[in-house]
Amino acid sequence: MNLKQMAGYEAALEIKNGQIVGLGTGSTTHYFIEKLGIRIKEEELDIMGIPTSYQSFFLARDSHIPITTLDEHDVDIAVDGADEVDPDLNLIKGGGAAHTLEKIVDYAADKFLVIVDDSKMVTKLGQTPVPLEVIPSSSRMVLNILKESGASPQIRMAQMKDGPVVTDHGNFVIDADFGLLEDASKLEKELNSIPGVVENGIFSNVVDMVIVGSDEGVKKIRPV
Template identity: 65%
Template sequence: MITEIKRKVGYLAAEQIKDGDVVGLGTGSTTHFFIEKLGKRIVDEELKLLGIPTSYQSFFLAKDARIQITTLEEHDVDIAVDGADEVDPKFNLIKGGGAAHTLEKIVDSSASKFVVIVDGSKMVDKLGNFPVPVEVIPQASRTVRDQLIKMGGSPTMRMAERKDGPVVTDNGNFIYDVKFSVDNPKLLEVELNALPGVVENGIFTDIVDEVLVGTEKGVETLKK
């Protein structure tokens, strides 16, 4: 059932894309269906668009879907569509379950319109049940860990499942998953990024325009 809900949300988001759009292609299981539907529209409607992937995953999915790839160096983003691990009532997010949040934040924040696609389980009253992913330069992993603890966080280095050692991001860095009481998402986002050695963290504030929420009853569109 959850897979079908994600498919409906992803497919509905793909209907927002117009001919000629430059599209930010998010990462994750729900955006997989978004990219899949874009590929169908390219074939069925001869839709022409350019995609800017946020990870190797979305890059290869886009290639399979016959989406022409471009970069932020070459084009501005008309619309970005991405998933989230948590969404609060003010449209603050925690992202980074797929370890791609650094490029996701760059692409999503640069878009003229940013649409988040999730199933209903991702909607929360307060951020923080899901740990905050923090991407760290490997040489700074110990010092950053110590600072995260001083900030009241409980960091755990994310370990790979089918290789020995830590997860290595597309950028060649490590990930700490940090349990925090996220009382002020915007402040915490800034404070984490101020730590020397931190590349980016998974709190996203003040950039979401619309959230599509899939449930068993259908898809609800939430706007600010």
């Protein structure tokens, strides 16, 4: 069992019968959704999932997890991955360009669990750029504002198609390199104040537990 699978499977054991579960997006949450589907079948659990992307929707469907929406249900618990986790359990997310709906579902949940392998644990956020989902017509203006603030931004380009990455909502993603972040919570708010920015990939002061897959086994970290 690889480290991502360890974390994902452990998180699936945290889910209780009757809960509405936010289903995150990414390679680690793939294992969580897989294991949750197995538990629902084997234990005959009454659980419904709220996907955060087309990817998690298709995975949930293939795992026979009943699907619902935020319009129909509140979220009891959300489980999602992260690109970086700092010692205060702040996150950078958005490597999969799904951070807008992830943030909506994760922040709406009564409890938010993050699942990662230990390579994602950092001493300070900013090892990777901060993703911003932006309305396409605003992209030039947003790029200029980010450059004026001292960041090094660029529109994320697709790997298997010509042109930029297009999110599930039809928007572009700008990856902005700020270097190491001194105040993640402040920057999260400042970025969302830029006209044209739909949402950014900093998640601050919201995580209830991080489940880490490591060579020493599974670690569970809670806020101090």
